Amino acid sequence: MVEMKDVCVTYATGVDALHNVNLKINDGDFAFVVGPSGAGKSTLIKLILKEIDPTSGSVYVNGYHLNRLRRRKIPALRRTIGFVFQDFRLIPSMTVYDNIAFGLKLKKLPKDVIDEKVRHVLDVVDLEGFERRRVHTLSGGQQQRVAIARAIVNEPEILLLDEPLGALDYKMRKEMQLELKLMHEQLGITFIFVTHDQEEALTMSDKIVVMSNGEIQQVG
Ligand code: ADP
Numbered sequence: 001m002v003e004m005k006d007v008c009v010t011y012a013t014g015v016d017a018l019h020n021v022n023l024k025i026n027d028g029d030f031a032f033v034v035g036p037s038g039a040g041k042s043t044l045i046k047l048i049l050k051e052i053d054p055t056s057g058s059v060y061v062n063g064y065h066l067n068r069l070r071r072r073k074i075p076a077l078r079r080t081i082g083f084v085f086q087d088f089r090l091i092p093s094m095t096v097y098d099n100i101a102f103g104l105k106l107k108k109l110p111k112d113v114i115d116e117k118v119r120h121v122l123d124v125v126d127l128e129g130f131e132r133r134r135v136h137t138l139s140g141g142q143q144q145r146v147a148i149a150r151a152i153v154n155e156p157e158i159l160l161l162d163e164p165l166g167a168l169d170y171k172m173r174k175e176m177q178l179e180l181k182l183m184h185e186q187l188g189i190t191f192i193f194v195t196h197d198q199e200e201a202l203t204m205s206d207k208i209v210v211m212s213n214g215e216i217q218q219v220g
Pocket of ligand 1: 011012013015016017035036037038039040041042043044
């Protein structure tokens with residue numbers, strides 16, 4: 001699903017953000033990228049989204065060879081990738097339903113199709129009955145689940161989770177870790193979870209990629 005071969009990224013400022021990175025994430029993996037701030041995790045994510053190009057080396061994502069991907073194909077690549085951010089990025093004054101349906105409405109899908117998709121993901125994240133609640137009335141963990149529902153309703157091949165549990169308290173984080181594991185099993189898609197929290201990576205992992213100073217130290 002994601003492969004990097006001898007990838008180096010040097011920013012215009014001369015910073016070597018990634019150095020000879022070789023990485024393979026298979027279809028259906030739950031892969032963790034863990035490392036301290038400045039390790040190169042965000043740079044790795046930007047490569048996957050083709051927000052930046054490698055200075056040298058090759059990047060493959062979901063069958064696309066990104067080095068050769070034409071600009072007009074970038075939206076198609078990004079549609080296969082769902083995101084969950086640390087700060088959720090929901091619209092607080094809107095209902096749970098409208099937050100999740102937002103992208104589907106933009107695509108002008110028929111109302112009954114949108115309804116069915118939203119109900120399905122609400123079931124996956126265990127929020128049935130919350131459709132009409134406004135997001136600002138939900139707990140942090142519930143908001144996080146809405147953010148996940150919004151990402152998976154578009155049926156991505158890859159779900160990128162960038163420190164998704166960072167804003168939650170300890171107990172909620174533990175609960176969400178278990179729920180994410182279950183969702184991963186249920187959905188069968190590739191999860192790439194970026195965190196600086198080693199414990200989180202160790203609790204939930206199938207595969208851990210340890211990064212430091214722009215290099216992959218270990219994969220296992
Ligand atoms: P992480 O996500 O693990 O904190 P980053 O990928 O953001 O690490 O950063 C890796 C290194 O690249 C850091 O030294 C950072 O300062 C540098 N860096 C990140 N983005 C840029 C940029 N746009 N321009 C110059 N240097 C950058």
